[in-house]
Amino acid sequence: KDIESEYLTFPEIEEFLNELAAEFPDRVEKSSIGKSVEGRDLIKIRVASNLADTSKPVIWIEAMTHAREWITGASALYTIRRLARQQDREAIDMLDQYDWYFAPVHNPDGYVYSHTTDRMWRKNRKEQNECSWWGCYTCYGTDLNRNWDVSWAGEGTSPYCDHDTYHGVKAFSEPETANLRDAIMSTPNRKAFFSIHSYSELIMIPNGYIRTKPDDYDEVKRVADAAQKALKAIHGKSYRVGTPPDILYAATGGAFDYMRTRDGPNLKWSYTYELRPADAEHGGFVLDTKWILPTAEELFASLNSFAYEIAK
């Protein structure tokens, strides 16, 4: 399958990345940071100009947290391959200056379920047994972007496991979030973090869990504005820039807020994308495959801008 015009299944993604690592053994390293609830590998990809050298600043990118947001995984694969190929000026500069780490499918169980059973599935597939006054029932899934330890179980989350924003039984109750936290926090020289979601065409800046803005809001916003311009230059798309409470909604327990607040001096640069499309009329989570390439090209151009700006 062609990653620029088709959505891959989870086994196809594993195969694609195995082949890519075999094709570029001196630049691409594939490993597992642990297992999902159902026992699938949580894939980690490192793309670097010199795999033996760990002294460069690191950019971490996480995609496919939410099962139905297929464009995020497709765009991550495109980014990984373009960095690995080193065939254009942007990709060469990006690898020259940084080591790139990816969790391209943060939620493999949900992703598989969105292919086999329910295209609109969002959460992971953790089984939960709940009892109330009228009896007991089983339900499935924790929202991985509500499960991180930052004001866990606060605004924008649900205590009910049959809800789409269920926060889980406790912070980091899920192997997907706990393993990704450990993988990122044990990476030396981490500098920036990107959480890739869809849809709405946004680049979001901290804070997402409260309405107060960080002290360096202006600086963080300036860098996002530059990335927004670089993105727009590719196909004319105007992503909006702002904090989640300002341009979407506040929600606690999210990955990018965790990185920013818990890893402050290191991951000062922490952002969340909402990729194409703009709205439900344009497909919502079910983005037509003809938009995979343009969406991925835009993401790449904006990441290039981020990489350039934060190096200054």
Ligand code: 0X9
């Ligand atoms: O709700 C989310 O997790 C993200 N939107 S999505 O439609 N892809 O589910 C937005 C997360 C933004 N971060 C915070 N609000 N903290």
Ligand code: ZN
């Ligand atoms: Zn999402």
